[in-house]
Amino acid sequence: MSVKHALLALLSWRPSTTYQLRKDFDASTGQAWPLNIGQVSTTLQRLERDGLVVREGGPSDDPAAPGPWRLTDAGREEVTAWWRRPVPRADRGRDELVIKLALAAVVPGVDVADLVQRQRSAIQRTLHDLTRLRRDADPEDLPARLVLSNHIFAAEADLRWLDEVEETLLRARRRPSPARRPGNATRSTPDVPAESTEDVPTRSTA
Amino acid sequence: MNTHHPPTMPAQPILEMRRASRVHGEGARTVRALVDADLVLRPGEFVAVMGPSGSGKSTLLHLAGGLDTPTSGQVLVEGTDLARLSVAQRAVLRRRSIGYVFQDFNLLPALTAAENVAFPLELDGWPVRRARRAALAVLAETGVADLADRRPEDMSGGQAQRVAIARALVGPRRLLLADEPTGALDSGTGTEILQVLRDRADRGAAVLMVTHEARFAAWADRTVFLRDGRIVDETGPSDPAELLAEGAR
Numbered sequence: 001m002s003v004k005h006a007l008l009a010l011l012s013w014r015p016s017t018t019y020q021l022r023k024d025f026d027a028s029t030g031q032a033w034p035l036n037i038g039q040v041s042t043t044l045q046r047l048e049r050d051g052l053v054v055r056e057g058g059p060s061d062d063p064a065a066p067g068p069w070r071l072t073d074a075g076r077e078e079v080t081a082w083w084r085r086p087v088p089r090a091d092r093g094r095d096e097l098v099i100k101l102a103l104a105a106v107v108p109g110v111d112v113a114d115l116v117q118r119q120r121s122a123i124q125r126t127l128h129d130l131t132r133l134r135r136d137a138d139p140e141d142l143p144a145r146l147v148l149s150n151h152i153f154a155a156e157a158d159l160r161w162l163d164e165v166e167e168t169l170l171r172a173r174r175r176p177s178p179a180r181r182p183g184n185a186t187r188s189t190p191d192v193p194a195e196s197t198e199d200v201p202t203r204s205t206a
Numbered sequence: 207m208n209t210h211h212p213p214t215m216p217a218q219p220i221l222e223m224r225r226a227s228r229v230h231g232e233g234a235r236t237v238r239a240l241v242d243a244d245l246v247l248r249p250g251e252f253v254a255v256m257g258p259s260g261s262g263k264s265t266l267l268h269l270a271g272g273l274d275t276p277t278s279g280q281v282l283v284e285g286t287d288l289a290r291l292s293v294a295q296r297a298v299l300r301r302r303s304i305g306y307v308f309q310d311f312n313l314l315p316a317l318t319a320a321e322n323v324a325f326p327l328e329l330d331g332w333p334v335r336r337a338r339r340a341a342l343a344v345l346a347e348t349g350v351a352d353l354a355d356r357r358p359e360d361m362s363g364g365q366a367q368r369v370a371i372a373r374a375l376v377g378p379r380r381l382l383l384a385d386e387p388t389g390a391l392d393s394g395t396g397t398e399i400l401q402v403l404r405d406r407a408d409r410g411a412a413v414l415m416v417t418h419e420a421r422f423a424a425w426a427d428r429t430v431f432l433r434d435g436r437i438v439d440e441t442g443p444s445d446p447a448e449l450l451a452e453g454a455r
Contacts, residue, residue, distance in 0.1 A: 117431065117439055124256075124420060124429050125441040131424035135404075152421065159420045 003035065003043050005082045008071065011053060012079045015070035018044060028143045044069060052078055097158070101165055105172075116166045120159060127155045218285065220303075220381045220412040221247040221270055226279035228265050239265040241435045242279065247414060249380060252407035254423035255416045257432030263416045264385065266432065270414055271383045272300050283381060301330055304381045305374025309389035311366040313358040319345060319369045320354040327377050344372040348402050364395035371402055375411060382406060384415040388422050400425040 010016060010024050022040045047053040052075035057067030071079070097119065104110040134148040223245040230237040240262040247253055255263050268274040269281050272288045281288045283303050288296055306312075313322045323341035328334060345351050348368045358366055367387060374382050384403065388396030396419070404425050407413045415426065423429045431439040 117433075121429075121431065121439045121441055124423065127420055127424040128426070128428070128441060131421070135425075152424075156421055 002082075003039060004047060005079070007040065007043055007047065008052060008075055008079045008082070011069055011071045012076060015056060015068040017066065017068050021069070029147055047075070051075075105169060112169050113166065116162050116169075120162050123155050123158050123162070127152065127159070130155060217248045217250075219246045219248050219282070220284055221245070221414065222280075222282040223266075223270065224280040224282070226266075226269055226276040226281050228262075228269060228274065229277045238435050240269065240276075243269075243437055245270075245414075245430065245437070247381070247412040249410045249412055250407055252404060252413040252415070252426040254426035254429040255414065255432060256418065256420070256423055256429055261432040262435040263432055265435070267383050267385055267414065267416055270381075271304050271306060272296050298330075301326055302377070303379055304383060305371075305376075305379045307367070307370050307374050307382065307384040307387045309386040311358070311363075311370045311390075313366055313370060313373070315358050318355045318357055319350065319361070319372075322358070322369060323373045323376050326373065330377070332377075340376055341372070344376045345369065347405075348372045348375075362395075363391050364398055367391060367395075367399050368402060371399070371406070375406060380411050382411050382413045384413065386416055386418070388417065388419065396422060 006025060006029075007021055010021055010028070013024075016024065018037065018041050021044070022035055022037055025035055025040070044053060048055070048069075051072055053069050054072055055067050055069055101112075101115070101119075104112045104115055130148055130152045134145060134152065137144045137148060139145075223243050225242045225244060226240060227238070227242055228240040230239055243262075243266060245253070245266075255266060257263050265274070269276055270283075272281070272283065275281075275289060283299060286299060288299070291299060313319075314325065317325065320338055320341045323345060324332075324334070324337035327337035327340060332340070342351065342354055345354055348371050350365055350368045350372070353361060353365055353369065358369070361369065367390075371382075371387075374384075382403070387403070388399055391399060400422050403413050403415065407427075413426070415423075417423050429441045430437055
């Protein structure tokens with residue numbers, strides 16, 4: 001998550017003190033990603049070093065008279081470019097769940113069905129919490145509603161993906177193939193198509 | 207305000223299933239549709255049931271509603287063991303204590319909304335005027351008072367389902383069993399129906415809903431997962447500290 005760009009975006013709205021920026025950040029992200037004042041302060045110092053923000057009314061190292069921060073022209077250009085740039089999926093960080101399940105598919109002795117169910121249950125519980133939060137959210141609090149919606153859709157996507165994982169692994173296990181090791185693509189039954197027409201129970205769309 | 211949490215002092219269960227099993231057939235043809243299901247629903251509780259096709263969801267709902275009887279174990283509705291009732295007594299209990307909501311609404315096409323809702327009360331011997339008054343009151347609660355004199359063919363899917371929920375809850379009934387109640391509705395209308403079900407639970411009804419949509423199950427207090435006839439998992443209440451930690455990540 002780009003704290004840097006979020007702060008620049010807030011400053012493009014209005015000049016602001018470090019404390020006020022932190023408050024505005026929390027309010028406009030539905031408090032989904034709480035920032036501490038130290039993170040805000042450090043980020044602002046880096047932005048100042050890079051010429052993207054300046055402090056009004058004096059040098060930033062004068063603790064006696066800390067004026068509000070404002071954008072420089074370069075800062076304004078940076079924000080404009082940021083708004084225009086889509087967020088690459090790869091920048092969302094490594095997903096432990098994806099890595100864990102990919103490993104579970106190849107490491108022998110892992111009870112994948114149990115693993116999937118535990119994960120499904122945990123995500124469903126989160127979905128209950130998110131749904132309750134959104135239901136109880138102030139209808140006027142658009143940032144909170146939008147952030148919560150994003151979490152809800154992401155949780156739903158994870159649940160659908162888990163269904164897919166379960167089906168795929170069930171199919172793979174029913175195939176008479178010993179080849180489930182990393183790097184071993186050899187199949188003992190090369191004549192059987194990868195998506196065979198075995199009668200495999202499907203999940204929950206009926 | 208969040209009002210749907212069960213009270214601190216647990217109330218008497220409206221529905222209680224104790225190791226309830228339903229087996230069809232014998233010998234090699236035995237099908238264990240439901241195995242040792244334990245489930246308790248108290249007033250104000252809303253529970254969702256999820257699982258793949260053939261996992262026992264419908265069987266669980268049928269047993270809970272007295273439409274079928276367990277081959278072993280017990281099902282109690284408002285403290286009454288359904289197995290101890292005659293067929294006629296069970297029919298009376300079903301009519302007085304349990305309401306059903308189906309995917310395809312099951313409204314009687316020749317009757318208006320108010321007549322559909324009043325119908326189970328009239329079957330139970332209520333005078334027509336009193337039954338209509340009760341029907342109008344519950345139609346107002348589900349947000350379709352203005353449709354009282356309309357027939358099902360002149361309603362949208364969402365409106366018909368609201369009428370069906372009103373019918374399921376009219377009179378003294380406090381147990382609502384819903385089988386894929388949003389299955390025939392678009393996402394937005396489905397959410398409105400969940401709002402109605404949630405509202406009924408918040409007012410004290412016990413709601414048991416089968417669904418395959420995680421987003422709709424999330425309106426319940428908890429979700430029970432079925433697989434191969436067994437309850438394999440259940441979402442418990444959240445730990446607030448864990449929630450805060452998740453938010454900070």
